[in-house]
Amino acid sequence: MASDQRASPAIAIPEQLAADQPLAFGQEPPSGIPGRERAEIVSRTIVYIALIGVSLLFLVPFIWSVSTSLKTLPETAYFDLLPDNPSLRAYRRALSEFNFARYFLNSVFLSTVVTLFNLALSSLGGYAFARLRFPGREALFFLVLGTMMIPDQLRLVPIFQMLIDTPVTHSNLIGTYQGYFAINLVGAATLFLMRQYFLTIPKDFEEAAKLDAAGYFKTFFRVMLPLAGPALAAVAILTFQGTWNDFFWPLIIFLGNSDLYPLPVGIFQFKDTYETQWPELMAGSVISILPIALLYVFFQRYFVAGIASAGVKG
Amino acid sequence: MRGRRRRSVGSERLREALVGYGFIALPMAAFLVLFIYPMVYAFYISYFDWGILGKIEKVGFDHYRGLYDDFTFRKAVKNTLRYTAVVVPSQMALGLLMAVIVNQAIRGRTFFRAAFYFPSLTSSAAITAIAMYILASDGLLNSILHTNRAWFAESDTALESIMALNIWTTSGTMMLFYLAALQSISTDVYEAAAIDGAKTWRTFWRITFPLLKPAHYFVAVISVIGSLKIFDQAFFVSGGGGGPNYSTTTVMLQLYNTAIKDYNFGLAAAMGVVLFVFIFALTLIQRQLFGKSEVA
Numbered sequence: 347m348a349s350d351q352r353a354s355p356a357i358a359i360p361e362q363l364a365a366d367q368p369l370a371f372g373q374e375p376p377s378g379i380p381g382r383e384r385a386e387i388v389s390r391t392i393v394y395i396a397l398i399g400v401s402l403l404f405l406v407p408f409i410w411s412v413s414t415s416l417k418t419l420p421e422t423a424y425f426d427l428l429p430d431n432p433s434l435r436a437y438r439r440a441l442s443e444f445n446f447a448r449y450f451l452n453s454v455f456l457s458t459v460v461t462l463f464n465l466a467l468s469s470l471g472g473y474a475f476a477r478l479r480f481p482g483r484e485a486l487f488f489l490v491l492g493t494m495m496i497p498d499q500l501r502l503v504p505i506f507q508m509l510i511d512t513p514v515t516h517s518n519l520i521g522t523y524q525g526y527f528a529i530n531l532v533g534a535a536t537l538f539l540m541r542q543y544f545l546t547i548p549k550d551f552e553e554a555a556k557l558d559a560a561g562y563f564k565t566f567f568r569v570m571l572p573l574a575g576p577a578l579a580a581v582a583i584l585t586f587q588g589t590w591n592d593f594f595w596p597l598i599i600f601l602g603n604s605d606l607y608p609l610p611v612g613i614f615q616f617k618d619t620y621e622t623q624w625p626e627l628m629a630g631s632v633i634s635i636l637p638i639a640l641l642y643v644f645f646q647r648y649f650v651a652g653i654a655s656a657g658v659k660g
Numbered sequence: 661m662r663g664r665r666r667r668s669v670g671s672e673r674l675r676e677a678l679v680g681y682g683f684i685a686l687p688m689a690a691f692l693v694l695f696i697y698p699m700v701y702a703f704y705i706s707y708f709d710w711g712i713l714g715k716i717e718k719v720g721f722d723h724y725r726g727l728y729d730d731f732t733f734r735k736a737v738k739n740t741l742r743y744t745a746v747v748v749p750s751q752m753a754l755g756l757l758m759a760v761i762v763n764q765a766i767r768g769r770t771f772f773r774a775a776f777y778f779p780s781l782t783s784s785a786a787i788t789a790i791a792m793y794i795l796a797s798d799g800l801l802n803s804i805l806h807t808n809r810a811w812f813a814e815s816d817t818a819l820e821s822i823m824a825l826n827i828w829t830t831s832g833t834m835m836l837f838y839l840a841a842l843q844s845i846s847t848d849v850y851e852a853a854a855i856d857g858a859k860t861w862r863t864f865w866r867i868t869f870p871l872l873k874p875a876h877y878f879v880a881v882i883s884v885i886g887s888l889k890i891f892d893q894a895f896f897v898s899g900g901g902g903g904p905n906y907s908t909t910t911v912m913l914q915l916y917n918t919a920i921k922d923y924n925f926g927l928a929a930a931m932g933v934v935l936f937v938f939i940f941a942l943t944l945i946q947r948q949l950f951g952k953s954e955v956a
Contacts (some may be wrong), residue, residue, distance in 0.1 A: 534695075
């Protein structure tokens with residue numbers, strides 16, 4: 347399995363990130379042959395029209411949802427793209443009457459805590475697997491990668507059983523934040539990303555730290571961790587986005603306790619209860635999409651690296 | 661001062677190993693408790709009649725035998741396979757097409773890439789809500805097509821609508837994988853082809869497409885695994901019921917309902933095992949088809 351992952355083309359990206367180079371997309375095609383300019387202009391125009399058409403197909407649903415969220419319910423019966431009297435009324439109602447403020451805060455809280463856990467555990471593990479020598483290291487790392495092959499389908503029942511009646515303490519973690527944190531402490535993809543990054547940092551840094559009589563912990567916290575900034579950013583964004591968008595596990599763990607719902611489950615609950623309150627439903631959806639869209643705008647390259655490593659999940 | 665004293669190589673090694681174990685102790689414990697143990701536990705639970713209060717009695721392979729004759733489960737398998745058979749090739753083709761387009765030296769490349777990738781960024785719940793709005797019987801799509809269909813609520817279009825929704829939302833991710841692969845193809849190859857006078861179309865099919873073989877394998881695996889566990893959208897549009905008339909009952913949805921609604925843990929665990937074996941086998945088959953030569 348590990349060998350497939352090495353064969354995958356996407357793995358190059360964390361290394362590019364490691365070198366802190368801008369991710370280069372696209373390459374210049376071989377220069378055109380003289381006398382073909384006219385044909386080129388025509389074909390270019392066609393390509394652009396097609397491209398803009400396809401992009402519209404991708405973006406119109408979102409534009410449409412933003413537009414609807416600014417309308418009143420009666421207005422949604424007319425298919426005007428621009429609302430007559432745009433107002434934030436649907437947002438106010440969604441946030442206060444329909445509990446979306448609470449869902450939003452829950453999403454922020456869950457995503458932040460899970461991200462912190464993942465950062466801590468994946469950097470500890472990633473560093474040890476990359477740089478410290480100990481017997482059984484390769485076998486244990488292989489085991490970690492192997493967990494990527496265990497799908498959620500198989501984990502659902504045992505995890506649910508373990509949360510109803512936790513090993514050792516025999517408490518019930520269904521319907522608690524702790525239950526959600528407990529099962530999302532770390533993932534193989536994030537640990538793998540950290541390890542790959544630590545492998546690219548020159549050994550000189552550690553040797554210099556050793557000469558300064560720094561112990562292993564000091565070397566890790568003061569020297570290696572600060573150097574791993576880009577990888578930590580990629581792990582943080584990957585985990586935050588994954589948790590923010592997670593529907594399956596919150597649905598199971600917070601079942602029936604709507605005070606704990608994050609946005610995706612809140613949106614489902616709202617749709618299931620109120621059916622066709624479109625402006626409020628679209629407002630809730632926009633509230634859920636917007637933060638991740640902003641993250642993407644500002645941290646695009648980390649998304650690409652994160653996706654590449656998530657892809658390692660194969 | 662510890663640092664000043666010279667330690668023997670042996671004790672230094674031992675120290676490094678102990679520190680190493682210390683560093684991996686927490687993450688390894690998490691992997692064991694959250695992944696390895698549950699996997700074994702799932703096999704174990706599937707051997708029993710097992711309810712919310714725990715083990716009831718040992719039934720051996722009865723759950724697996726029962727699944728074979730279970731009408732709903734068979735329907736769920738059929739739907740899931742039909743879904744996978746449509747979505748995987750469509751996602752791959754669309755992802756590749758978009759990757760080739762945004763890999764060209766064109767103006768606004770960054771914009772087009774972001775536009776194509778945007779649906780992949782968003783939460784499945786939010787995007788399904790938007791799709792339900794657009795595909796509602798009095799929604800935008802019907803007004804454009806001059807039809808009057810409740811796309812998600814009629815049994816002959818519900819699953820197809822989910823297919824279309826997910827092809828649209830996830831092909832952006834496939835595009836990124838293909839893009840990374842396209843970037844790694846050396847420009848020399850294209851220059852050589854240009855000198856030979858090869859046409860663009862021919863260059864693509866004869867050179868680019870075969871060179872992307874590892875990417876095809878990789879994308880196919882990701883897409884198949886994702887498709888076989890289709891749940892969020894089916895749950896969302898049917899309110900968890902898998903209707904109308906079982907048209908959106910997927911394996912994952914059936915598993916969820918068996919475990920979380922009926923508390924029939926033994927049977928649900930057996931479903932999980934079946935799906936796991938299925939995914940594992942398909943991954944191996946795909947490796948035979950696409951990945952053989954590249955496996956180091």
